[in-house]
Amino acid sequence: MKRKDLILNLIGEISxxxxxxxxxxxxxxxxxxxxxxxLCILDDTKHSxxxxxxxxxxxxxxxxxxxxxYYGAMTGHDMLGSARLDLLGWQIKHSDVTQSDxxxxxxxxxxxxxxxxxxxxxxxxx
Amino acid sequence: MILLFIITAFAVDGSGAIxxxxxxQLHPGRLINDFFAVVGIGGTLLNSAAVGLVAMILIYITGxxxxxxxxxxxxxxxxxxxxxxxxxxxxxIILGVYLSARLVGKGLRDYLIIALxxxxxxxxxxxxxxxxxxxxxxxxxxxVLSGTAAGFILPALAVAMLHMHQGYSLYNMGLTCxxxxxxxxxxxxxxxxxxxxxxxxHSENILLLQLIIPILSLMLIxxxxxxxxxxxxxxxxxxxxxxxxxxxxxxxxxxxxxSLVNAGVMGLAGTIIVFLAGADFNGxxxxxxxxxxxxxxxxxxxxxxxxxxxxxxxxxxxxxxKLSDPGPILAVIFSTTLGxxxxxxxxxxxxxxxxxxxxMVSQTGSWQGGMNLYNNGFAGxxxxxxxxxxxxxxxxxxxxx
Numbered sequence: 293m294k295r296k297d298l299i300l301n302l303i304g305e306i307s308x309x310x311x312x313x314x315x316x317x318x319x320x321x322x323x324x325x326x327x328x329x330x331l332c333i334l335d336d337t338k339h340s341x342x343x344x345x346x347x348x349x350x351x352x353x354x355x356x357x358x359x360x361x362y363y364g365a366m367t368g369h370d371m372l373g374s375a376r377l378d379l380l381g382w383q384i385k386h387s388d389v390t391q392s393d394x395x396x397x398x399x400x401x402x403x404x405x406x407x408x409x410x411x412x413x414x415x416x417x418x
Numbered sequence: 419m420i421l422l423f424i425i426t427a428f429a430v431d432g433s434g435a436i437x438x439x440x441x442x443q444l445h446p447g448r449l450i451n452d453f454f455a456v457v458g459i460g461g462t463l464l465n466s467a468a469v470g471l472v473a474m475i476l477i478y479i480t481g482x483x484x485x486x487x488x489x490x491x492x493x494x495x496x497x498x499x500x501x502x503x504x505x506x507x508x509x510x511i512i513l514g515v516y517l518s519a520r521l522v523g524k525g526l527r528d529y530l531i532i533a534l535x536x537x538x539x540x541x542x543x544x545x546x547x548x549x550x551x552x553x554x555x556x557x558x559x560x561x562v563l564s565g566t567a568a569g570f571i572l573p574a575l576a577v578a579m580l581h582m583h584q585g586y587s588l589y590n591m592g593l594t595c596x597x598x599x600x601x602x603x604x605x606x607x608x609x610x611x612x613x614x615x616x617x618x619x620h621s622e623n624i625l626l627l628q629l630i631i632p633i634l635s636l637m638l639i640x641x642x643x644x645x646x647x648x649x650x651x652x653x654x655x656x657x658x659x660x661x662x663x664x665x666x667x668x669x670x671x672x673x674x675x676x677s678l679v680n681a682g683v684m685g686l687a688g689t690i691i692v693f694l695a696g697a698d699f700n701g702x703x704x705x706x707x708x709x710x711x712x713x714x715x716x717x718x719x720x721x722x723x724x725x726x727x728x729x730x731x732x733x734x735x736x737x738x739x740k741l742s743d744p745g746p747i748l749a750v751i752f753s754t755t756l757g758x759x760x761x762x763x764x765x766x767x768x769x770x771x772x773x774x775x776x777x778m779v780s781q782t783g784s785w786q787g788g789m790n791l792y793n794n795g796f797a798g799x800x801x802x803x804x805x806x807x808x809x810x811x812x813x814x815x816x817x818x819x
C-alpha cells in the first residue's frame with residue numbers, strides 16, 4: 293500500500309471513531325520520517341476510564357498479519373457502523389492513549405521493523 | 419476433530435475408507451455432490467480429515483495463531499470436505515494465492531485466510547480436470563493451471579468484495595469465489611461444456627451421521643468450560659451482544675471459553691432445526707453445521723442469526739418450498755452469513771435479508787455452474803451489498819446538519 297493511502301486510511305478510521313462523540317475540536321498532526329510516521333490526534337471530549345482502557349486494548353492488540361492484510365483493507369473506508377480501532381491496532385507499531393484536561397490525546401506510531409518509536413526525532417517534553 | 423474423523427472412517431469402513439478416499443479425488447465435486455452418496459461414510463470422513471490436515475499444516479507453517487478466523491477456516495474446510503473439496507482440488511488454489519502474495523512482496527501468512535477460504539473454488543480444478551473430456555494428464559495440468567490462476571487473483575477480488583458489503587456478510591470468500599466462478603463458468607460454457615445439474619444427496623437415516631454434530635457440540639461446550647470455567651458462560655453471553663461484523667474474532671474479544679461454548683450452542687441449535695425440519699443428516703447438511711460452528715468464533719451468534727433464519731423459513735413457506743429439501747435447508751443453515759446485518763441494524767433488516775437470501779440462492783448456483791462451493795456466501799454477499807448500499811445512501815443523503 294502506498295504511504296499516502298495508508299495515512300488517509302489511518303486518519304479516516306481514527307477520525308470516524310472520535311467524531312462519534314461529536315467533538316467541537318479535533319486536531320490531527322502528522323510527522324513523517326523515512327521508515328516511519330507519527331500521528332497525533334487530540335479532541336476536546338471527555339472519555340471514561342473504561343473507554344480509554346478499551347481504546348488502549350484495541351490499539352495495542354497483538355499483531356495479526358493474517359487479518360491486517362485482508363480485513364485491514366477496510367480501515368478508513370467502510371464507515372457504516374461503528375468505527376473499529378482493532379483494524380488500526382493490527383497495523384500500527386505502537387500507540388499511546390492519554391487523557392488530558394480538555395480531552396484525549398492519541399499517538400499512533402507506524403513503521404517498518406527497523407522503526408523505533410521511542411527514538412523518533414520529536415523531542416519528548418517532561 | 420481430524421483424528422476423530424480418521425478413527426471413525428476406519429472403524430466404519432476399514433480399508434474401504436482408503437479406496438473411497440481415492441475415488442473422491444477423481445470425482446468432480448460441483449454443487450451438490452454429497453460424498454456420502456458417492457463413496458459412503460469412511461472415504462468421505464477421510465477426505466474431510468485430509469483437507470482439514472492441509473489447513474492445519476498451512477496454519478502451522480505460516481506461524482499464524484489458532485484463533486477465531488483459523489478456527490472458522492478449519493471447520494469450514496472440513497465441512498466442505500464432505501461435499502466438494504479434496505486435497506487435490508484445493509492445493510492449486512492455495513498455490514495461486516501464495517504466488518499472488520509473493521508478487522506483492524508478502525508471505526502466505528498475510529493472505530492465509532484468503533487461501534483457506536478460497537478453496538471454495540476447488541471444483542473449478544476438478545471440472546477442468548475431469549469434465550472437459552481432455553486426456554487425463556492434459557486435464558490435470560490444465561486444471562491445476564486454472565486453479566492457480568483463480569487463486570492468483572483472489573486477493574485482489576476479495577478486498578474489492580469486502581468493500582461492497584462492508585463486512586456485513588461473513589462468507590466474503592463466497593461472494594468473491596462466486597464472482598470469479600461466474601466468469602469461469604461463462605468461459606467453459608462458451609467452450610461447449612454443458613454443466614449438467616448435479617445432485618447427489620445422501621438421504622439414508624444413519625445414527626452416526628445424526629450424532630456427529632451433537633457430540634462435537636457437547637465436546638466444544640465441555641472444552642469451553644474446561645478452558646475458562648464459569649467465565650465461559652459469561653463470555654458466551656457477552657458474545658451475543660456483538661454484531662459479528664467482519665472481522666470479529668470472538669476468541670480475541672471475549673475469550674476462548676466463551677467462543678467454544680458459542681460454537682457448541684450454534685451446533686446444537688442447528689441440529690435441532692434440521693431435526694424439526696425433517697431434513698437429512700448428510701455431507702452438505704453436516705458441512706453446513708460445521709461451518710456455522712466454525713464461524714461461531716468469528717461472527718456468528720444466536721442473537722444475530724435467529725431473525726435471518728426466520729426470514730429464510732418464512733420465505734420457504736411463501737414460495738411453496740419444502741424446508742427439508744436440499745436448497746431450503748442449506749439456505750437456513752448458511753443464511754447466518756447475514757448475521758452481522760441483524761447484529762448491527764436490527765431484526766427487521768435481518769429478517770428481510772433472510773427472506774431475500776432464499777430467493778437469491780436458488781438462482782446463483784446455476785449462474786456459476788456449481789463451481790463455487792460457497793454458493794450461499796455468494797447469494798448472501800449480493801444480498802448484503804444491496805442492503806448496505808440502500809442504508810448507506812439513506813444515511814448519506816439524510817440531512818442532519
